[in-house]
Amino acid sequence: MFELNDEQQAMVEMVRDFATENIAPHADRWDQEHHFPVDVLAQAGELGMGAIYADEQFGGSGLSRSDAVLIFEELARACPTIAAYISIHNMVAWMIDSFGDDAQRERWIPGMATMSELGSYCLTEPGAGSDAAALTTRAVRDGGEYVLNGTKQFISGAGAAAYYLVMARTADTGSRGISAIVVPAGTGGLSFGALEKKMGWNAQPTRQVIFSDVRVPVGNRLGEEGDGFGIAMKGLNGGRLNIGACSLGGGQTALEKSAAHLKERHAFGGALINQQSLLFELADMETKLVTARTLLWRAAAALDDGADDALKLCAMAKRVATDAGYETANAAIQLHGGYGYLSEYGLEKIARDLRVHQILEGSNEIMRLIIGRMIAEN
Amino acid sequence: MSVASGGPLKVLVLVKHVPDAQFDRHLAGADHSIDRSESILSELDEYAIESALQLIEARGGAKAGHTVTALTMGPERAAAAVKKALQMGATDGVHVCDPALAGSDAAATSLALATAINHLGGFDVVLAGMASTDGETSIVPAQLAERLGLPQLTMASALELGDDGVLTGRRDSDTTSTTLQATLPAVVSVTDQGEEPRYPNFKGIMGAKKKKTVTLALSDLGLDAAHVGVAGSWTHVEDAQARPPRTAGTVITDEGDAGVQLVDFLADKKLL
Ligand SMILES: Cc1cc2nc3c(=O)[nH]c(=O)nc-3n(C[C@H](O)[C@H](O)[C@@H](O)COP(=O)(O)OP(=O)(O)OC[C@H]3O[C@@H](n4cnc5c(N)ncnc54)[C@H](O)[C@@H]3O)c2cc1C
Ligand SMILES: Cc1cc2nc3c(=O)[nH]c(=O)nc-3n(C[C@H](O)[C@H](O)[C@H](O)COP(=O)(O)OP(=O)(O)OC[C@H]3O[C@@H](n4cnc5c(N)ncnc54)[C@H](O)[C@@H]3O)c2cc1C
Numbered sequence: 202m203f204e205l206n207d208e209q210q211a212m213v214e215m216v217r218d219f220a221t222e223n224i225a226p227h228a229d230r231w232d233q234e235h236h237f238p239v240d241v242l243a244q245a246g247e248l249g250m251g252a253i254y255a256d257e258q259f260g261g262s263g264l265s266r267s268d269a270v271l272i273f274e275e276l277a278r279a280c281p282t283i284a285a286y287i288s289i290h291n292m293v294a295w296m297i298d299s300f301g302d303d304a305q306r307e308r309w310i311p312g313m314a315t316m317s318e319l320g321s322y323c324l325t326e327p328g329a330g331s332d333a334a335a336l337t338t339r340a341v342r343d344g345g346e347y348v349l350n351g352t353k354q355f356i357s358g359a360g361a362a363a364y365y366l367v368m369a370r371t372a373d374t375g376s377r378g379i380s381a382i383v384v385p386a387g388t389g390g391l392s393f394g395a396l397e398k399k400m401g402w403n404a405q406p407t408r409q410v411i412f413s414d415v416r417v418p419v420g421n422r423l424g425e426e427g428d429g430f431g432i433a434m435k436g437l438n439g440g441r442l443n444i445g446a447c448s449l450g451g452g453q454t455a456l457e458k459s460a461a462h463l464k465e466r467h468a469f470g471g472a473l474i475n476q477q478s479l480l481f482e483l484a485d486m487e488t489k490l491v492t493a494r495t496l497l498w499r500a501a502a503a504l505d506d507g508a509d510d511a512l513k514l515c516a517m518a519k520r521v522a523t524d525a526g527y528e529t530a531n532a533a534i535q536l537h538g539g540y541g542y543l544s545e546y547g548l549e550k551i552a553r554d555l556r557v558h559q560i561l562e563g564s565n566e567i568m569r570l571i572i573g574r575m576i577a578e579n
Numbered sequence: 580m581s582v583a584s585g586g587p588l589k590v591l592v593l594v595k596h597v598p599d600a601q602f603d604r605h606l607a608g609a610d611h612s613i614d615r616s617e618s619i620l621s622e623l624d625e626y627a628i629e630s631a632l633q634l635i636e637a638r639g640g641a642k643a644g645h646t647v648t649a650l651t652m653g654p655e656r657a658a659a660a661v662k663k664a665l666q667m668g669a670t671d672g673v674h675v676c677d678p679a680l681a682g683s684d685a686a687a688t689s690l691a692l693a694t695a696i697n698h699l700g701g702f703d704v705v706l707a708g709m710a711s712t713d714g715e716t717s718i719v720p721a722q723l724a725e726r727l728g729l730p731q732l733t734m735a736s737a738l739e740l741g742d743d744g745v746l747t748g749r750r751d752s753d754t755t756s757t758t759l760q761a762t763l764p765a766v767v768s769v770t771d772q773g774e775e776p777r778y779p780n781f782k783g784i785m786g787a788k789k790k791k792t793v794t795l796a797l798s799d800l801g802l803d804a805a806h807v808g809v810a811g812s813w814t815h816v817e818d819a820q821a822r823p824p825r826t827a828g829t830v831i832t833d834e835g836d837a838g839v840q841l842v843d844f845l846a847d848k849k850l851l
Contacts, residue, residue: 248781
């Protein structure tokens with residue numbers, strides 16, 4: 202479990218080469234210019250990163266969750282924001298691949314697998330975030346079509362994506378009254394809010410997605426009516442592992458930069474790395490990251506095996522890894538002194554990017570709620 | 580040969596396992612051989628693999644029966660070079676591996692490779708990199724062509740294969756660009772000016788596990804150990820020394836005439 206096999210080593214090496222050449226050198230500029238590099242995403246798609254753990258039948262890469270966390274950590278070492286968007290896209294691709302019928306998979310998976318067509322995951326609403334089952338966007342049946350009305354909030358990739366996987370209310374029966382419906386870009390009545398101004402994640406758009414009398418065929422629904430909430434939550438299990446991996450990648454880069462800086466920076470008659478309190482800080486950063494990585498790999502293995510405790514382990518891993526990543530990045534700023542606060546050194550970007558990982562895909566409070574409830578139920 | 584008569588195109592690509600150029604290189608042991616602990620597929624050979632894949636892909640690729648066979652000669656670890664080629668898309672691999680090959684110079688290397696190529700038989704194109712990133716003699720492809728009795732089209736930066744079985748390549752120098760043609764079969768070496776080599780995608784990485792690699796020893800090739808390795812080499816490294824550390828440069832302190840001193844310095848070195 203703790204040794205990479207030959208194939209995993211080759212994958213990590215390939216993703217590292219790709220990200221080092223095509224993502225890392227541009228990450229700061231994309232952040233500053235708020236540029237969403239769809240061309241680079243398409244390159245990643247050609248390499249198999251668009252539908253990593255979807256079946257090979259319609260173009261997925263057929264890899265495991267344990268492979269995926271390695272891939273996302275490696276991508277995030279170059280840029281957490283790009284890695285995280287690729288994670289969201291993969292979540293959507295996997296949901297379609299797993300819960301769609303063959304006709305739907307054949308229609309949507311090939312383009313998503315190569316990332317020539319991007320996906321957005323539309324669950325959150327202005328009035329329903331953590332309490333997602335309270336969502337109010339409606340899909341009303343009209344003959345062979347659904348008519349959608351409502352607004353989704355904070356949607357990653359909105360405006361650039363080709364497919365919007367929308368969790369919409371088809372009955373007033375709480376979480377059981379929600380259906381998952383694919384709305385293609387360009388459908389009449391589909392529009393987007395302004396680009397949100399954000400603390401980080403600037404290299405990907407976050408916008409409202411607005412539905413006014415949007416009509417799509419009933420055949421765009423994944424699974425049965427009422428299955429939507431379960432599908433959305435299952436998608437998030439993998440998403441949480443990936444977002445945790447993205448935090449580890451960002452944290453790892455922050456740690457490596459810090460160690461290098463402390464060796465180079467001289468004060469009080471020697472290199473700063475000789476100050477034992479700073480060395481202890483590095484030790485704590487490394488320990489946090491390795492602790493989180495260990496739990497994350499265990500959770501990924503549990504999801505691969507369909508273990509009973511997979512949901513709980515994914516929640517724990519998400520919380521631990523996103524906290525570890527942010528705390529490491531924040532500590533790295535401190536270790537760099539004033540230089541840590543300058544954009545040029547790349548650390549404040551990592552911290553800004555990783556901060557949101559503690560909030561989204563189920564906030565870290567919600568992770569504790571999931572874990573706590575499971576204890577209470579037993 | 581096969582391709583001209585409408586058969587599948589059979590390409591052989593030579594791949595060498597070399598010390599990673601990212602790290603300092605060290606010569607070790609009595610024969611001054613290079614320390615090979617951190618080794619990878621020679622980056623220049625990735626261009627040969629890319630060219631080989633493009634040649635078959637232009638005709639429908641492996642699905643249409645065309646093949647790219649990756650061949651390496653080297654110790655056990657060198658199998659990693661073949662594996663990387665398979666991950667990038669080569670269809671099968673060959674590893675010539677025998678302790679007696681250790682210490683081979685270019686002539687002995689080209690003998691072993693030529694013997695293996697004849698043994699395998701039937702290739703339309705033999706593709707190599709323009710130089711290994713360790714030995715860097717660039718001479719193996721030319722020797723190979725001579726030994727195989729085939730035309731050599733070396734240092735090509737763009738390759739095209741016509742339906743008539745004529746291979747066209749462009750060789751660029753600082754001042755001229757030459758277009759060369761050869762009939763198949765031919766030996767070709769390619770530069771790093773062609774299309775960037777692809778990354779192996781996940782499918783390629785997973786699929787490589789299922790591809791076949793054969794390992795051949797000298798006895799399989801009917802090759803006498805006396806003709807290869809240190810014994811069979813025409814050249815021997817007598818001595819090797821690390822480059823002396825760089826000395827401090829000339830510092831010109833500006834006392835009003837720094838510009839003049841600088842120009843004099845450059846002129847002295849014939850840089851102006
Ligand atoms: C310090 C030192 C000095 C040396 N000096 C000499 C010398 O003066 N003369 C000499 O003959 N040798 C010399 N050698 C040995 C020589 O460098 C190589 O080891 C020899 O085997 C092949 O030459 P190359 O790597 O230069 O190949 P090149 O001719 O530079 O390689 C061109 C292409 O041929 C193919 N190729 C080459 N080798 C292999 C292989 N093993 N398997 C598969 N494909 C291959 C690759 O596609 C490669 O890109 C020296 C070695 C050392 C360590
Ligand atoms: C940049 C960005 C991108 C996003 N991308 C997407 C996307 O692509 N798709 C999508 O659907 N959503 C997306 N989101 C939305 C994100 O998932 C939500 O913001 C998140 O789930 C929290 O919901 P909320 O913002 O409504 O906060 P609220 O639910 O209002 O929570 C406010 C605070 O209260 C805490 N809290 C709430 N309920 C409880 C409770 N029961 N017990 C303890 N604490 C509680 C929360 O943890 C939080 O700290 C994105 C958000 C951001 C910022």
